């Protein structure tokens with residue numbers, strides 16, 4: 749069903765500095781990959797504090813905003829774009845609740861994290877933020893469109 753490919757949904761996923769430092773990159777990538785989502789962009793980057801503030805601009809009134817931005821800019825982050833049917837919502841499901849104390853076992857945060865300030869991963873929470881975050885973190889030519897061999901068995 750090739751008509752799918754053109755309009756396939758995309759989301760922005762980031763492995764935060766704690767996830768990178770703890771050696772969880774392959775574990776996290778693997779969960780999205782095995783589900784059947786397609787990786788269309790990936791890079792490692794140390795965001796500046798100002799960049800982190802842009803990324804989290806919606807949270808600027810929250811008491812933890814400054815600490816959160818300090819943390820996101822404290823080391824390497826893996827920035828990714830994943831593609832697939834329902835990837836924005838289902839990606840959030842794979843990630844689990846914001847507070848790892850409340851995330852279900854089987855989710856990334858439920859299995860791999862303990863506290864909200866070190867919850868190892870970020871995922872866009874809707875179509876608008878997905879679009880904005882992809883545009884913030886990636887230039888258009890860093891997104892790669894391709895057909896993966898497994899697609900005809902997934903869709």
Ligand code: RTP
Nearest residue numbers: 812816845846864865866867869870871872873
């Ligand atoms: P994210 O954007 O990172 O995927 O997380 P989220 O939507 O599940 O949660 P959100 O409410 O947008 O919060 C963004 C990030 O802020 C940190 N946080 N710290 N100290 C605190 O009480 C607190 N609350 C939130 C978390 O790292 C959360 O992922």
